[in-house]
Amino acid sequence: MMYQSANLYDALYAETKDYAKEVSRLHELITQHKTSSGRKLLDVACGTGQHLFFLKNHYEVEGLDINPDFIEISQKKLPQATIHKQNMMSFELPTKFDVITCLFSSIGYTKTYDCLASTLLNMRKHVKPGGLLIIEPWYTPSTFKPGHFTATIQEIDGGKVVRTNHWSQENGHSQGDSQFLVVNSSGIKHISEKHVLGLFSKESYTEALEAAGLKVVYDEHGLIGRGLYVGISPQT
Ligand SMILES: C[S@@+](CC[C@H](N)C(=O)[O-])C[C@H]1O[C@@H](n2cnc3c(N)ncnc32)[C@H](O)[C@@H]1O
Structure with a gap:
């Protein structure tokens, strides 16, 4: 799916999304669960780089997105950071990260369970021992309300x-x-x-993260009420 509305994105969410507050909760969770010693963070499906803009106060940040318009906007906002143009389902980077995030339900674009599982496995391959893979999910089959x-x-x-x-x-x-x-x-x-x-259930997200070799901690509220999965990579 190509967003044609990328240049409207920040204006559309300016009043409803508090990225600074979300990042302060993320930073709390990272501090609580991460045992790797570094500060390298990759935000997958980073959009306009709004989370990265605040995350850069705590971490050495990089972004990744498939859409060139979003990449241009986030690169302007974060001139020091590398923003990769790759598909989150198959990306390959030479670096391993202490934290990988995939936020605001972007993971839902994987559409099928098999693709969700292979995407999470690929993300996990880029996480250091003791590092974290943090996924903010989309609605589940039981919480999604058709007709909304x-x-x-x-x-x-x-x-x-x-x-x-x-x-x-x-x-x-x-x-x-x-x-x-x-x-x-x-x-x-x-x-x-x-x-x-x-639409993936809580059990599906947990199963796919565990199959990728991660210990899963689930935060029911998460950043905006959609829940949050913290996948913890073992130290060895
Ligand atoms: C709802 S926006 C979220 C953007 C950002 N994470 C935020 O919280 O504002 C979804 C993002 O997922 C990206 N995206 C969708 N499919 C993708 C894919 N296969 N690979 C990489 N990015 C993808 C879109 O380009 C868009 O930037």
């Missing part, structure tokens, strides 16, 4: 954007239909996006 919809209007540079979202369930996946109308002095632009995310 939202509509927002937001000021952006030189104009306004109206966004409507509708979520349905298709073949066991959640499917989000997002329509944007961006208006400024040049006129109105319409953007249409579909997002398909897999």
Whole structure:
């Protein structure tokens, strides 16, 4: 799925998402569970780099995303950091990290359990002994509510954007239909996006993380109420 709305992303979440607060909770959890001695952190599916912007106060950060527009935005925000353009499902980096994060439900784009499991295994291969793999999940089959919809209007540079979202369930996946109308002095632009995310149960996430060789600690609330998996890599 290519986001065509990458340049609107920060404005759309400016009032509803507190990245500084989320990072302070993440830092607490990392401090509690990490036993590796380094500070190297990779944020997979980093989007516009908002978590990295605050994480860089504590860690040596790198990012990874598949979408060139998001990479350009995060690279501008973090000129010192390397942002890799790779697919989270198959990326290969020469470095191992003390912490890998994959946040705001981006893991849902793996869609199927087999892909979830192979993606987590690949991420885990890039984690140092004593390091952490932290996954913020999407909804589960029992918490996802088909028919959920939202509509927002937001000021952006030189104009306004109206966004409507509708979520349905298709073949066991959640499917989000997002329509944007961006208006400024040049006129109105319409953007249409579909997002398909897999619905995995808590047992599936836990099983896939354990199969990748990680000990799992689950935080029920997590950063924004969607839960959070902390996968701990053994020391040896
Ligand atoms: C909901 S956004 C989350 C962005 C960021 N983590 C945040 O918390 O704001 C989902 C992100 O996943 C990225 N993404 C989706 N599929 C991907 C893939 N296969 N490999 C890497 N990134 C992917 C998108 O480009 C987008 O940046």
